Amino acid sequence: MSAVVLHVGQCGNQLGLEWWRLLTNTSNHRKKRCPFSSRSGDLAAVCVDTEPKVLRGASEFVKTGEFRASNIIEGKGGRGGNWAYGYHGGPGEGENGVLQRTMEAVRQEAERQDYYGGAILLHSLSGGTGSGLGSRLCEQIREEFPVGHILTVSVVPHQSGESPLQHYNTALSLAALHRSADGTLLFHNDHALSYCAGRPGRSSSRPQGSLSAMNTQLASHLAGLLLPVQSLTTHSGRSLGMEPWELIRSVCPFPSAKLLNTAQASSRQRSHWDSLVNGTLQNLPQLSPAGKPYSSRAVLAVARGDQDNTFGTSDVLQRLRHGHRCVHWNPFPVDHWTDPLNELDVSASSRLLTVCSNHSSVSGLLGRVVQRAGEMLDARAYLHWYQRYGAETEELQQALNTLSDIIQEYDSQ
Template structure:
């Protein structure tokens, strides 16, 4: 199955660098096939409006990994303005030109405390475009990624709120890349009988987690351990981080859940499989009307930590907590829009009121679907 990895913008290319570092560290060339061509070069196109981030990728070009022709950069930024950007438009163009293809987006949502004055408009328009043109969206809110990355570092620094873990931007990108590798790196469960990977992982993830086009936002969490594989404890550390209810106290539910286990201890997970999957089903509150809500993939190697006696559990769910983020974006964007704030920055690049109205309507429908998920 053919597969192209498209990296767009500063964030996309920085996460991509961490992703390729994990993938190229694998000693098994056969498992690289879905992401590498037969000539050994990476199946990736890297796009950025500025050259600074892709310069590092050009260093890897000289090492023989990237095709130089697949690295596309400009000389000017986009001013953090969605109407002047690239990512959403590329999704639209890809869908128009390849309607039978499958698009899985990896999206980092900005910190709620604010990064730019335009971020709420940008998030509104971006999320609505992804809803229209992608088949699945792996959504990583920066605030949540910061907490996950902080839990894995011992360094401390003083901030305005006191002593806090010191988390770098590369550490946050590495966490996202680790979750992606946990989910998408070839697994034994989906290989042929001759143990050859044919690149089914992204397609199968979309198939089992996004069966309904109205709900396609995915929540991912991961736990990695060394030593004896106590899978029940690993599972407990994962489910503790699952959002339980929205700000109004309504319990969250999941449409479906995928668990991917990787262990250097062969197939130790199989001994605990039933209890782990039952725990995930209850903790994620899978809807009762889905007869097969929990899916499981296994692999006897842990690419995330190649050392002996290491194991990882990566869980991805179509979870109604996505509505919390979208509701926050809608509220803040509406406040700005009603005040007519900053709209001139979008109009100068052809983004009109109709685009905003359609974005509001699209995301309102998504929130309604997720809010009613547990009642269906």
């Protein structure tokens, strides 16, 4: 109806396919009203990677008629974990290049919608295709659809290291997203791994800490935030909650700060909402390394399984406000949406609370990226890998300057 979902690179496609599996398993009765499908009922997905391996997983959706085969975009050869190669493309890529074919698929998918509201981009910040091509696609979509929204789901690499280039790639990606996207949901691989490793697996086929379990956990966060909710349904029957852009309006009051944190807690019992709030606050950083308290510009709480309408009338909103140390200048910093049904677990007593916040602790991530990428830049490490594909030292320095400005923006709140 309004959203085109774009998976880019290995990570983006693995997470995206898990998202669609979850969505089709939990929302079949709402599918035709879902913002993630076209008028004909096809899922509005575009899958792109420069290597075909992960895209084979999309064949299950093509066979069932839920994905269009023309929306599966394969490249020839990877991008070497290099942002510059992903962003600028290889030599000789013309009208039939991955970028051009992907944009054509996005255009056609946008035309199939009742109206085009925007795009959701799923990708990694570290891989060459996800970071570089993802950044370029974000810019191209912004240029072609200037009034449409762009929400990115950006996966942060492990701190311990996935690639020697990950700090450069992350810096360049985040700087590009800052220019083009309206909101960026950050999901940390380290956080997802810790969560899955410390929690009993729901299925024996998905071991604790496995990549599949991590993708399932991240997809659950997305579903908690983006599935339609009853509390935003108007008298005409139109659900505003079916539009992902409502999330951006709630938690991004200013375009200069749009990096978003998520947390989730659930219970199969009729637990008090207070206990679920405490669960979402458990791992929220409270103090910077210098001892300065972190704070939130805005918070959105999505409560599913609120059959007795107790979420909005309890003191949980105040607890969220205090737990996030919401800024004083926002008179209404906590928004909340509710739905009587928890579609991720339809048992009668299950409850799910997903919290999205514009939290200043993101400055810790940005600071680490600036420090490590800056050290590499000073040593001129790996610069020839980027220069080979058209990215000069000045572009890297500009990206670090952009991240430093974002850090100052969050620290000033």
